[in-house]
Amino acid sequence: MRAFVLTAPREFEVQDLAPPTATPGSVVIDVQRVGVCGTDVEFFTGEMQYLHEGHARFPIRLGHEWMGTVATVGDDVDPSWIGRRVTGDTMLGCGVCRRCLAGNQHVCEFRYEVGVRNGFAGALAEQLAMPVSALHALPDTVDDVLGALVEPGGNALRSVWGANLAAGDRALILGAGTIGLLAAMFAKSRGAEVHLMGRSERSLNFARALGFDGVWSESKLPDLPWDAVIDASNAPALPAKALELVEPAKRVVYVGLAGSPSVIDTRTMALKDVTCVGILSASPGLAGTIEAYASGAVDPRPLVAATVGLDGVGAILAGQRFDEAGDGPKMHVDPRI
Structure with missing residues (x-):
């Protein structure tokens, strides 16, 4: 199968690799759509923190925002999965540690992250192997574009949950990229007054x-x-700005990550009696995101500017925009073209 492989910072190839096989507890998926995100760009530039901490190394196959159709299943997997359209969790915990047993596999110390951490191959390829336990089935009302937007949508939905927004509340989103716009959409669907900076x-x-x-x-x-x-x-600088702007006794949510350390003054946080919430992953928000997309409560398809094949991934990671691309912040890849 063809796969996009990042071999070193700013160095890449579309390689012909052996296709994956469905081992016990897993399935193989024919990938139909993959989103490219800021984490992938950080791997491309070599700035991604996991590279410096030893949680990731080159060569790496990126791709953690994806959807596809189950092609084959392992011997112990229900064969009814074959032919189903799915997306999946990025965070794959060990399943036996204290955090996993408490339902927090997304912060498991020993976790794999699809296309990101500990060598788990990502979806920028014609096929992807995944544990069946990490799959989420997609209803017919969630098309391929929406399916590949479930993972970033889960991060955004969890951010809105963390903000504890109610109808009539006024929310400010810092950052007008994919996650910021998705968070704004989810906040608006809850009846909040939504502003972006x-x-x-x-x-x-x-x-x-x-x-x-x-x-x-x-x-x-x-x-x-x-x-x-x-x-x-x-x-x-914006984490401190967020704390400065928020009303006393209200909430700040941190879902964006800077490439260098950010500093906030905890005296401000305490004296304003502010609740600060950190969001790492989409995992607890995936099902809710699929439900919101399926119902039409949130429709982020305008965010996708263009869809390219595997041969176009390197240009996207290098920051190029294609002439035919729209104005949205998200680029998608279809490995079949």
Whole structure:
């Protein structure tokens, strides 16, 4: 099968590899759609922290936002999975440690992360092997584009849960990229007044076209009481800015990660009686995201600017935008083309 392999920082190949086999407890999936995200770009540049901590090494096969159809199953797997359209959890815990047994496999110390951590091959290939326990079936109302947006959607949904938003609350999302826009969509679906703060004029104009209550640059951000601030950016200074902006006794959610350490003043957090929530993964939010997409409560398909084949992945990771691409922040890959 063909697969995109990152062999070193900024070095890559589309290789012909042996296809995976369905071992006990696992399935093999024909991949139909894969999203490229900021984590993949950090691997491409060599900045991803896991590379420096020993949790990942080159060569690596990326791809953790995906959907496809089950092609084969292991001997002990229900054969009714064959032919089903699925997506899957990125975080694969050991299943036996204290965290996993408490339902927190996404923070298992020994976890694999699909296409990210401990060498588990990702979905930027024609086929992908996955444990059946990590699969989520997709209803017919969740098409291929939506299916590959479930993983980032799960992060965004958990961010909105962490913000504890109710109808009529005013939320500020820092960052107008994929996660920020998804969080804004989920917050809007809950009846919140939603504002975004971003940087580039292109991203701001795109966010405005989606119909949010306010879209601002930092210099033009209005002085309003914010019931929740969700930091979905990668800017090192914005975690402190979020804490500064939020109303006392309200919530800040940190889902974005900067490439260098961010500093907040815990005196501010305590004196304002603010609750701060960190979000690592989509895992607990996957089922809720599929439900929201299936019902039409949230439709993030406009976020996808273009879909390319495996031969176009390197250009995407290098930051190139194709002439035919739309204004959305997300690029998708179809390994079949």
